[in-house]
Amino acid sequence: MNRFTYARAEQVGDAVSAAMQRRAATFIAGGTNLVDLMKENVARPDHLIDINRLPLQQVEETEDGGLRVGALVTNADLAYHPLVEARYPLLSRAILSGASAQLRNMATTGGNLLQRTRCFYFYDTATPCNKREPGSGCPAITGQNRNHAILGASEHCIATHPSDMCVALAALEAVVRVTGKGGERRVPFAELHRLPGDMPERDTTLEPGDLITAVELPPGRFAEHCTYLKVRDRASYAFALVSVAAAVELAGGTIKEARVALGGVAHKPWRDRTAEALLRGKAASTEAFQEVAEALLQDAQGYRHNGFKMALAKRAIVRALGEAVSGRQAS
């Protein structure tokens, strides 16, 4: 690790102004991603602002019947929170499918959102990488790209966002509360992460100094009919090759609303509202699910080692929607 100074923030305002003062100052929450990247010399902060004592530890109900989750609530506490288990089982399952029990005890809500890609080249400072060193090139495009993107990639970067929790939050249309230079603001989840374009060094739309204070969930409508399906190389403790968060609202025998978010396929959790709308007013059927899967993947592009993800994603979508509708989660 490079050398850095350390200070503990006691107030949200202090944390933000401290971060604004130094370009290479970085917040540390659970540290499970940041400390790892610091050991690899990929992250080289000159000053760490410890945000763990900020009063952002609560899970509270909001006036509209939703839930506000403080940025420092750990992944384990969130997944096992009684209100989350009852109203947002999709979120519980997604979180519990990620990392290990130890890591979930450490990892925080805010940190999970801002964890960085698991692209091998990003981690390996001996190789070029546009995300780590803008302009140096992207060896993944012609190299080892088995866990890379098939949707929304650019000629500059084909990395994926590795979070499971974020895929569920995208499907649930969470809102992220941010405090920054201009005060507080609310960022719809779909606008938090961005596609790489010609600026792959930027994972999100956040500005320097921005502190995530909470994640807000709208009232839960999908508790009965939702599933998180994660396909990976091992049964546990592996990042997703493809994951699907499916949530369905049924009215009588027909689908009133369906949400499908994909993980492991793009630089951000992937949604396509036009494809989802194909299910509106329809009876649940494998054919209908296949149509959605085709629509979601119609612009997909595979690279040398990850072409299999296209068929895998389609099948996973069909299976996840089936499980969501029947209310039975296979694993």
Place this chain on the structure above:
Amino acid sequence: MSASERTVATEGTTAAPATSHTITLTINGAKKQVEVAPWTTLLDLLRESLHLTGAKKGCDHGQCGACTVLVDGKRVNSCLTLAIVKDGAEVTTIEGLSAGDALHPLQQAFIDHDAFQCGYCTPGQICSAEGLIREKRAKTADDVRELMSGNLCRCGAYSNIVAAIEEVMGACTRERDGRGNGQGRHAVGGGRGEER
């Protein structure tokens, strides 16, 4: 609660950033003041400064679980934990689980079930299992497998590890349900340095 900084003066009038901070940790029941650099991990502090070498450095990247210890009663990877961030916390390592020479029930069960070969992963497995039992989430052997997936065993002693944990877990459940005598050696939580 803030770590007291010691600014080291260098030549001239400029002060170099503090590289040494004094923090307080309760380690296996004993309160200790220790000097750490901001980049010192809890694992390095335990092993290199405090000579508690039970927690192992397997991967140093959160991937193997050999460094698992309990911080404020919860299992964590000490290799990804900066010590300074845990100022004021209670830390329990494998050395703190047994009560003197009396083994912790998990330690005894690991011996009884032959749940290790080389033993390198064992301190982490046992601390992790202690965390698992306190979390009260595992009901079945499959739950144990899933919730212990953060602890790798290069020797592949997994089936015996699961059996050992299940035995102690069963004893704890019986005790909670009022069917145990609460005094036996399966009384998890009686060890030296327990937080609760």
